[in-house]
Amino acid sequence: MNRRPLLAWTAALLVLALSFPALAAAAPSQADPEPGFFTITGHVTAQGRTVDQVQTVSLSLRLDTKSGEVTVYPDMQTNEDGYFKFDVLGFSDDPYTWRVKGAQTLATSGDFKLGSVDLIQMDTQTTGDANNDNVVNIVDFNIIRGTFGKDVGGDGYDARADFTGDGPVNIRDYNLMRGNFGNSGVDPLN
Numbered sequence: 001m002n003r004r005p006l007l008a009w010t011a012a013l014l015v016l017a018l019s020f021p022a023l024a025a026a027a028p029s030q031a032d033p034e035p036g037f038f039t040i041t042g043h044v045t046a047q048g049r050t051v052d053q054v055q056t057v058s059l060s061l062r063l064d065t066k067s068g069e070v071t072v073y074p075d076m077q078t079n080e081d082g083y084f085k086f087d088v089l090g091f092s093d094d095p096y097t098w099r100v101k102g103a104q105t106l107a108t109s110g111d112f113k114l115g116s117v118d119l120i121q122m123d124t125q126t127t128g129d130a131n132n133d134n135v136v137n138i139v140d141f142n143i144i145r146g147t148f149g150k151d152v153g154g155d156g157y158d159a160r161a162d163f164t165g166d167g168p169v170n171i172r173d174y175n176l177m178r179g180n181f182g183n184s185g186v187d188p189l190n
Helices: 004-019 021-025 138-147 171-179
Strands: 035-044 059-064 070-076 083-090 095-102 108-113 118-123
Touching: 035 095, 059 083, 070 083, 095 118, 108 118, 138 171
Parallel strands: 035 118
Antiparallel strands: 035 083, 059 070, 059 095, 095 108
């Protein structure tokens, strides 16, 4: 088989393509990628909860992108083992900063890249913040003082001081608050 005609045609097409750059520019290009949904699992440990005790915690989660976009998940609920899931719309390798805070805990935060993780360990949620202001201080002490020794349903019982999640407000709750007294959580993200 004679390959000279095939080579001649190939050379002619190459000359045409190089002679007319507009033809090359008109060739279809790859479309911009579309963002996708990524499901991320978060995990927290509630300080003061024993291993055999339910780790269910109500949380507020905030995600910030480096470009300034903010997504807030205000009413997250962990399962009994401290895990929760959330969906993020974005591109693989988009960088995010997360911040998580429970009603009685101090906020924690960290960074991740979308698509590079499926599970984010969001640390132990340090407890003792009875008034939910992200600081363990005298206000929290006064809340626990007013309900100390009381149980669910009793006069003057205030569940905000039940840091262990077991019902009564007792010395275990006080010791958790005392051990974290003066601490504050991570500042809100800008």
